[in-house]
Amino acid sequence: MIKKNLHIWDRLARGLIGIFVISFVLFNNGMIEDDIIAGLLIFFGVLNLISLATGWCPVYSIAGISSRPKEK
Amino acid sequence: MSTLFDLQLDRSLRRKLILICLSVAVIVSIIYSVVAFRLSSEMGINTEISYLEKRSLFLLAEIEEEGDAAQLRIKELIRMMQHAEGDGPQPIYVEVLGHHDRWQLNTDIPGQTLDIIKNEIQQKQVAGKNSGFIKYQDEYFLWSAQNLDNNAILMVIVSNSINDSMSHIAKRLAITSAVVFWIAVWLALTLSSWIAKRVEDKNEALRRLASHDSLTGLPNRLYLVDLLQTQQKHAEKSVKGTLLTIDLDKFKEINDTLGHSAGDKLLVIFAQNLAQVLSPEQTLFRSSGDEFLIWAPDISAEGCEAFAAQIVESLQQPICMNELPIHLEASIGIALCPEHSSDIDTLLISADIAMHEAKKLRSKWALFNKSHANDEKGQQTLRYRSELSEALAEQQIKLFYQPKVNLTSGKIVAAEALARWQHPVDGMLPPLLFIPLIEQSGKVREFGRYVIRHAIKQLSIWKTQGIMVPVAVNLSPYNLLDPDIVSYTQELCEKADIPPNMLEIELTETATSLHLHTISASLNRFKEIGVSISIDDFGTGMSSLAYISNLNVDTIKIDRSFISDIETNSSNLSIVTSALNLAKAFNCTVVAEGVENLEQATLLNKLGCHYGQGYYYSAPVPADKFTALLKFTPTLPVS
Numbered sequence: 001m002i003k004k005n006l007h008i009w010d011r012l013a014r015g016l017i018g019i020f021v022i023s024f025v026l027f028n029n030g031m032i033e034d035d036i037i038a039g040l041l042i043f044f045g046v047l048n049l050i051s052l053a054t055g056w057c058p059v060y061s062i063a064g065i066s067s068r069p070k071e072k
Numbered sequence: 073m074s075t076l077f078d079l080q081l082d083r084s085l086r087r088k089l090i091l092i093c094l095s096v097a098v099i100v101s102i103i104y105s106v107v108a109f110r111l112s113s114e115m116g117i118n119t120e121i122s123y124l125e126k127r128s129l130f131l132l133a134e135i136e137e138e139g140d141a142a143q144l145r146i147k148e149l150i151r152m153m154q155h156a157e158g159d160g161p162q163p164i165y166v167e168v169l170g171h172h173d174r175w176q177l178n179t180d181i182p183g184q185t186l187d188i189i190k191n192e193i194q195q196k197q198v199a200g201k202n203s204g205f206i207k208y209q210d211e212y213f214l215w216s217a218q219n220l221d222n223n224a225i226l227m228v229i230v231s232n233s234i235n236d237s238m239s240h241i242a243k244r245l246a247i248t249s250a251v252v253f254w255i256a257v258w259l260a261l262t263l264s265s266w267i268a269k270r271v272e273d274k275n276e277a278l279r280r281l282a283s284h285d286s287l288t289g290l291p292n293r294l295y296l297v298d299l300l301q302t303q304q305k306h307a308e309k310s311v312k313g314t315l316l317t318i319d320l321d322k323f324k325e326i327n328d329t330l331g332h333s334a335g336d337k338l339l340v341i342f343a344q345n346l347a348q349v350l351s352p353e354q355t356l357f358r359s360s361g362d363e364f365l366i367w368a369p370d371i372s373a374e375g376c377e378a379f380a381a382q383i384v385e386s387l388q389q390p391i392c393m394n395e396l397p398i399h400l401e402a403s404i405g406i407a408l409c410p411e412h413s414s415d416i417d418t419l420l421i422s423a424d425i426a427m428h429e430a431k432k433l434r435s436k437w438a439l440f441n442k443s444h445a446n447d448e449k450g451q452q453t454l455r456y457r458s459e460l461s462e463a464l465a466e467q468q469i470k471l472f473y474q475p476k477v478n479l480t481s482g483k484i485v486a487a488e489a490l491a492r493w494q495h496p497v498d499g500m501l502p503p504l505l506f507i508p509l510i511e512q513s514g515k516v517r518e519f520g521r522y523v524i525r526h527a528i529k530q531l532s533i534w535k536t537q538g539i540m541v542p543v544a545v546n547l548s549p550y551n552l553l554d555p556d557i558v559s560y561t562q563e564l565c566e567k568a569d570i571p572p573n574m575l576e577i578e579l580t581e582t583a584t585s586l587h588l589h590t591i592s593a594s595l596n597r598f599k600e601i602g603v604s605i606s607i608d609d610f611g612t613g614m615s616s617l618a619y620i621s622n623l624n625v626d627t628i629k630i631d632r633s634f635i636s637d638i639e640t641n642s643s644n645l646s647i648v649t650s651a652l653n654l655a656k657a658f659n660c661t662v663v664a665e666g667v668e669n670l671e672q673a674t675l676l677n678k679l680g681c682h683y684g685q686g687y688y689y690s691a692p693v694p695a696d697k698f699t700a701l702l703k704f705t706p707t708l709p710v711s
Contacts, residue, residue, distance in 0.1 A: 040251055044254070060262070065262070
């Protein structure tokens, strides 16, 4: 079971960044012209969207940190 | 002083870390972009230049071959080259210097610009270059000058493709560096949070290590002191509550019988049982070995004894250990805050004193007696107790020496070392004022070793001065429970090169009757290494005479109370006489304590007591005075 580790603001910010990045890749008007960079951007965008959807960040969980307020 | 609770990570560390990591990220991104841009534009220009060089060499070869028709041929070739570029005709300038002719071709480069460019090319040619680029008015002019036999060619082209590729590189770099920057920032945030968290965890672990007992997991005395100090700092009113010191009775015996691991288990179970009695506001601490503390902020003077009774009640249940039911008994000392004291150290000592009171009275619990503490003596006791550690650390406790004299010859045969506290404020304190405090405060062992150490030191000083006089030290039987005391003494003697038979141990009779079995082992080991044993204050103890033979002592010291009126009190005289007979039977020497005048000395000598000690000969004196005594009057007057 994935344990949520993102604060709601963290989650929203990631969501916005994800949407922005993916739409930039899709509608960049030929600015990128590089499949690797486009792939990288898509990858990060999707990662951010996953964070938005699940409230979980893989790197946070590797580093063992959490921006989520502690439940008491 | 910062308390343990302040040991939390200071918040700015996290912020500082984030800031540092972010600036590193920014710097790395900038360096990356600049270097990448420079590198790729340089590579683009170099490719263009080498392409131009090849073209000019090719044209030069054509000139060689064509001879007179070269001009036409070259012009056509250049036209073809311009068409091949695709992006419309490229401005070009060609200058040919041959042995047949000399001609120029210029398409679309303004004459003025060309002059400036040619001027610069000449300068560079003088510097030994034959190709390169010149940036002039936002345009890149690439040039190549080649020589072959008698022909020379100079080609200058305006490169549009460089500007194009530059903007292309810049665009791509902008996106790449945005991605790099993003990763770097993200990494910086994660890394700084991670480091901060690690530091926080380590701090927490350290804090726990310092403030908790590893066996029971309970907070320790330090934590209590800290807790109360923090509460006092933050509370507007003074902190209220009850402090209880709980000491297990005879825990040492349990430990000795069942072994230390069982003892440890027992302590853990005891702590768990105790914790169950407590309400959530109350806290249990383990202060040392078998001593626990309870801080109960919700209990006041009225309820404290009932609370103590409740704790005692809870201990009634036997604890099963190795299938043996063990009944634990505890003595509880109660001190109230702020009634008894608001100072934590004093409060702890008060509870401790009350606990010892309870132990002494066998009353299970005792409330600290403030009226007793309030008088001058009580205050003094409290103060002295708190100053003991410092006194030992700063060596304020000195050894004074009183001679033991041969009653026949007056010769000083030995010395007894007596402790005096050189108090920085109150001056010299007699042992009566501080020895009981040492016994109460659990410093007996430390103090015993302190005395032995200093006596051996003095022996070694005397040895260097050529004086050889045995020294007797007073030890508590609790010192003999210290398992390493003999080896400690032996080691010190060896280090100072003092034969152990220069050391004598004096035990008070009352004390010796306790733990007879346990201490006789230690005493025998002392005897084995050559230390002699004497019984102090003989005749005042409550024990039977049997132990004299059991303990195998060398000397009996008859208590001063029998000597002080020996000339007039016939019953005391008979006691002394029988003690002398007893000593003879057991082959011990006898020392009479408290000899105060010549009559006593003469009488004792007549009775067959050969050694005496007392004010008649000398009061206990500091080491330097005793040294003088030994040097100048080693034989004291006997008549």
